Amino acid sequence: LKKLDIPQGTLELMILTILNREPLHGYGISQKLATLSHDVFQVNPGSLFPALYALEEDGKLKAEWRPSENNRNAKYYKLTAAGRKYLDQHRDRWKRVAFAITNVLEGA
């Protein structure tokens, strides 16, 4: 199956959703995204890291260095209160948008 590009503006939302469950490092996020999207989406690190830095800069994420599963030091990202609030607001919006698009495409 051919992998798809991530629609504009949704990468941030997906990162926040993933981090809402547990803090993860960059590689973990990219893996999780692949799993959760059933390998439809594959994020390129060249897009992932700028997005992560931008979210951190806006105070939606916080990062800390700690040992990873195989004992390497990795930078773990965690949602902040502001990030959670942003996520809540925008997830509902996206769900409605996605639902509406589906409806339109299926001619319901």
Add this chain to the structure above:
Amino acid sequence: MIVLHRLRSLLRWLFRRKNVEQELHDELQTFVELSAAENIKAGLSPEEARRRAQLDLRGVEQTKERVRTRRWGAWVDEIAQDVRYALRGYLRNPGLTIAILLTLALGIGANTAIFSLTDALMLQWLPVDKPEELMQLKMRPADAKEPFDTFSYDIVRAIAGQSRIFDGVAGFSGAMTFNVGLSGNMSKIPVTMVTGGYYKTLGLKPALGRLLNEEDDKKDSPPIAVISYGYWERQFAQQAGVLGQTVLLNGMPVTIVGVSAKGFTSPNVGQTSDITLPIAALPHVNPKAASLLGPGNFWLRMLARPSEGMSIASVQAYLASVWPGLAEQVISPRWSPDRRKAMAAASFVLMAGGTGWTPLRAMYKKPLAVLSAIVGLVLLIACFNIAGLQLARGFSRQRETAVRLAIGAGRGRLIRQFLIESTLLSFIASLFGVGLAWVSSTVLVNMIMPAFPISLDLTPNLHVLGFTALIAIATGILFGVLPALQISRGDASSVLNEVARIAGTRSRLIPGLVTLQVAVSLVLLIAASLFIRTLQNLQNLDMGFGHDGVLLVTFEDAAKFRNELVDEIRGISGVVSASISTNTPLSGGLWTEPAVPAGQSLPQRDTAIFIGAGPRYFETLLTPLVSGRGFSERDSADSAPVAVISEALARRYFAGTNPVGQYISTTARVGPVEPGKARNVEVVGVAKDTVAAGLRRDAYPAVYVPYVQLKGTFPLTLEVRISGSLTASASALRAFLQPRLPDTVIEVRPLSIQVEGAMAQERVMATFAGAFAVLALMLACIGLYGLLAYDVARRTKEIGIRMSLGAHQKTVIANIVKSAAWLLLLGVVVAVPAAWAASRWVQSLLFGIKATDPVAIGEAVLLMMLVGFAAAYIPARRASRIDPLEALRHE
């Protein structure tokens, strides 16, 4: 709050760059290794796993760069880079950089200096509450064109009573000087007389004690005073005990009740005031001036604070409705019915008053505007000059620019780089400029009114710094944008391929810029020539009196001066002659009265200047008598009243006859006659005309009368003609007078200061226009020199070939001088019509010369040409010395 997060991140990127970069690097490395570990798990060899992982990342460095540029405020970073790059470039070329900085500092400094004086004189708010609400009241009588701004005490009080339209009305005098302190130890202190509503209207709070109020400004209120914060510091060492203390004003006790807020002294801009008194206290401290409170004396200016919601129009409408009724009570009943009618029909004019009042504003509005234009043009020349230098430098940077274009820098980025370089320079220069301005504006202030001390705060304030920053940016853009556009033009490959050819071409912009510099500096030279001639014309004016070697001492209270003192003064060594008079030429004060030949009816208006003079007045001031005699001891209080008239009066009324022995009729109070009536006075002499009324005015008819025959109180000035050192005689005179007049402060000043004061404005214009024109001339010639020198350097090879083919040295020089001549000529062609067009604007500032004076213009053109050719000769000579062999080996 997002902004705070972003700011923190920005600061981290700026100041913790190493940490941030290291962290980013580590993070990406972790990514690669985690990814590789996963690949190994999937069964790949470690090397292959790593290679794939790195491939996944598609270049660590590219990802880093995307992170860097995506973040907020990345531009700050880029600009910081540009600034570092610019600084490195400038440091590599320190000579050029210093030359540019110096040029800019002078240009920006000159603009800042003129602006800070303009700001201090015209724009600064008074340090009072909500100054923008304050209105200055003026009044235009029905028969007058221009409104006047001084009012009688009664009018101010009547207007202050209009509480429906005004929250407060303040009446205040100009700075008056009082002798303050104990007999034998007095000093002259500036005092402002104010109405009771003064402090309330201005909304001021005391620093100590209380301020004046309506109760204090009532007849028979105890005499009290408020002192300024500065006076409290200087005289009372800020002691709280100053409250309730008594100061002696003219020997009369006045109680200090308060200290006004720091920074405020009076609404008279440029004049400090140490003591503020209610007007009702004036008869107490100066009984002779009590008449100032009468309805005929207009001496108080008015500031009013309209009530909330009151527009200017509604205030005017209200005043128009109540004024005729008020006028009935407050206009002097002694005035003629016509005059009273015109006053009752007067209309009020309201103008913004929050910036206070000063006579300097009217005097210097035009000169400051002209000087602003001049310094603006100087800065323009500086910009053209530096743009030329940058262009020349830019061509040598063409390869660098081409490389940057080739590796992908956008044209926008390159232009930004140039603009950052130029604004960086102009900002550094403006720092020096502000310092320069501070010093030079102080010099300027000391020149604008030599006869009076002016105190203006010229410390660079926010206005001034803002102005400087603005012109620094404008300057930077102006001299940066031309080179930027010119040099970043064209695409990379063609530039790289044709570097050699392009380096050989020469921009048409540079000669254009030099022509403009020549033209603008020529306009400034013409202006300077006009202003310098104006000053010379005034200095060479036949004033009708000798102003060198005369010392003056003025006594406000003439009664304290005994006439015998004059005889004693004549005995002091070094004194040639001494006399007294009511006023001295160009003192600024004039006494005028109607005067006509006896038998004619006296006109309503004043027709002559009157001067009360003592024996030997004409000898002392060296005013020649054309016929008849001057005054002597024979003219006493009891003898028949006599007068000496000026030639102008003789011409007007006694044309063709000898006025000596005839009579004039006047209301001036001369001789033993009833006041208020005309009397006849015998003319005993005719004196040469003087410029007593003002340098620029035509000779005004004057009548001199013996001081001793005057009835009433008049000021008295002692004039002493000295041979030898003025300073030595001045101290001798003071040492002689002070013990004999312990109740007066003896201030000796030379008459020449008064004369200089009368031409202060012209001196300011001549000095500054001259200095700026020289600066402009220098800049233009440096520009011309630079262009030719650059040309010669560029054409070394060509000139070498020509000379090896037999071209003569002289031909080479002639060629280069010819190209300079074309530039200069073009500049003249542009400048002369421009100067012509601008001439009407400055005509009113000139004296004895027309703004289109061909000699002045010709002189300026000649000077420009001479200096221009001198600048051209240096590179021309260098070209003629080129050794053909050397030149050809060059490449």
